[in-house]
Amino acid sequence: xxxxxxxxxxxxxxxxxxxxxxxxxxxxxxxxxxxxxxxxxxxxxxxxxxxxxxxxxxxxxxxxxxxxxxxxxxxxxxxxxxxxxxxxxxxxxxxxxxxxxxxxxxxxxxxxxxxxxxxxxxxxxxxxxxxxxxxxxxxxxxxxxxxxxxxxxxxxxxxxxxxxxxxxxxxxxxxxxxxxxxxxxxxxxxxxxxxxxxxxxxxxxxxxxxxxxxxxxxxxxxxxxxxxxxxxxxxxxxxxxxxxxxxxxxxxxxxxxxxxxxxxxxxxxxxxxxxxxxxxxxxxxxxxxxxx
Numbered sequence: 001x002x003x004x005x006x007x008x009x010x011x012x013x014x015x016x017x018x019x020x021x022x023x024x025x026x027x028x029x030x031x032x033x034x035x036x037x038x039x040x041x042x043x044x045x046x047x048x049x050x051x052x053x054x055x056x057x058x059x060x061x062x063x064x065x066x067x068x069x070x071x072x073x074x075x076x077x078x079x080x081x082x083x084x085x086x087x088x089x090x091x092x093x094x095x096x097x098x099x100x101x102x103x104x105x106x107x108x109x110x111x112x113x114x115x116x117x118x119x120x121x122x123x124x125x126x127x128x129x130x131x132x133x134x135x136x137x138x139x140x141x142x143x144x145x146x147x148x149x150x151x152x153x154x155x156x157x158x159x160x161x162x163x164x165x166x167x168x169x170x171x172x173x174x175x176x177x178x179x180x181x182x183x184x185x186x187x188x189x190x191x192x193x194x195x196x197x198x199x200x201x202x203x204x205x206x207x208x209x210x211x212x213x214x215x216x217x218x219x220x221x222x223x224x225x226x227x228x229x230x231x232x233x234x235x236x237x238x239x240x241x242x243x244x245x246x247x248x249x250x251x252x253x254x255x256x257x258x259x260x261x262x263x264x265x266x267x268x269x270x271x272x273x274x275x276x277x278x279x280x281x282x283x284x285x286x287x288x289x290x291x292x
Contacts, residue, residue, distance in 0.1 A: 003082075009130040010140050015090050015098075017130065017144060022048070023082040034072035038099055039089035040148050041065045042115065042123050045229055046083040047180050049076035050111070057112045058173060059085070060180050061120060061225030062218060064113045064151050066099065078177050086127055088148050098145055099152060113151055114212055117224045117260025121268065122147050124228045128272045168206045171196040175207055175215065183222035184246035189215065223247070224260050231269045238265050 003024040010017040020041075024030075029051055047060030052073040059065040067073065069092070077083075090098045115123075126143050164172070175196045178187065192215060193200030207215050223245045235241050242253030257265045 009086075009127075010137075010144070012137050012141060013091065014094065015088070015141050015144055017126075017140075018087040018089075019127070019130075020085050020087055021082070022077070022084070024077045026080045027077050029074040029076045032072050032074055034070075036067060036069065037089045037092060038069045038095045039067050039087050040099060040151065041067070041085045041087050042147075042151070043083060043085045044123070044127065044225070045085075046079045046081055048083050049078055051076065052111065055111070056169075056173070058176050058180070059112070060176070060222065062115055062221035064115050066111055066113065066152065068111075069095065079181055086123065088144055098148055100149070115151055115221070117221065117257075118262050119147065119151050120221070120225050120228055121261040121263070122150070124232055124268075124272060128232060164206060164210055168198075169210070171198045171203060172207050172210045175203060176211075176218070179215070179219050180222060183219055183226055184244060186246055220256060220260065224257060227253075227257060227265065228261075228268065228272075231265065232272045234273075236269070238269075241265070 003022060005021045005023075007019040007021075008016060009019050029049070041059060042064050043059050043061045045061070047058055047063070050057050050059055050065050050067075050073060052067075052071050056076075057063075057065065058078070122143075126140075126147060129143075130140070175192050178192060178195045189200040189204060193203045196203045198206075204215060207218070211218055213221075227241065227245055230241055230244075238253070239250045242250045245253065247253035247256065254265055257268070261268060263271070
């Protein structure tokens with residue numbers, strides 16, 4: 001039985017964007033893959049394990065994965081319910097310009113990048129626009145390239161697993177999996193430490209060292225991703241959504257969402273219902289200019 005559905009949302013001589021919906025049940029590594037173009041995977045729901053050159057990382061809505069042409073890899077499925085992602089790839093002659101960052105090197109940081117709330121928002125806007133057929137080829141290419149370069153060139157978390165022991169890496173991965181499985185839960189540090197199999201204070205230290213953000217910060221990024229998914233699906237009761245996501249009240253949710261995404265939940269909801277690629281291009285350009 002085919003457990004994945006691949007839909008090419010956009011294709012031009014420069015760029016291809018594929019929507020991947022995976023329904024694979026929870027399980028270990030699948031068969032070896034390779035021979036693919038360099039591509040960037042941005043998750044919208046849940047996550048999967050990426051195993052390459054003896055290293056393993058988890059991709060999730062807060063963590064983008066970069067596959068480099070020439071590598072062979074395996075995929076695992078540590079979560080029930082499958083996953084959903086957008087895959088961005090370009091022609092080989094443009095790979096370095098679009099994805100950059102020493103693609104031929106062996107740095108672990110080139111495999112994984114943190115995805116900010118604003119880039120999650122940009123990803124959702126682009127996905128909604130492609131689903132609705134909004135925008136032309138030029139607007140889509142500009143928005144997609146800016147998004148990829150913003151993720152890969154920003155200050156998101158980079159993996160540093162080479163400086164952690166194998167047991168510490170496993171502890172961090174168990175904590176990631178627990179939070180990704182239930183991002184709305186109010187699990188404390190003590191409970192996460194028990195799941196990870198180490199001291200809660202040791203877990204807090206090694207998680208920040210490996211992921212580049214705190215456990216609470218990582219959980220917030222996952223909640224933002226889940227909020228964007230629910231808004232895209234048509235959620236209209238923001239108070240109920242805040243409660244479902246584990247926020248203490250609506251105003252807490254709204255303030256957190258705006259701080260990470262740059263707009264309020266109500267604005268995001270309305271924008272996702274009426275996607276406009278030209279606005280996404282303006283938003284990304286504004287962020288790029290402000291960062292200089």
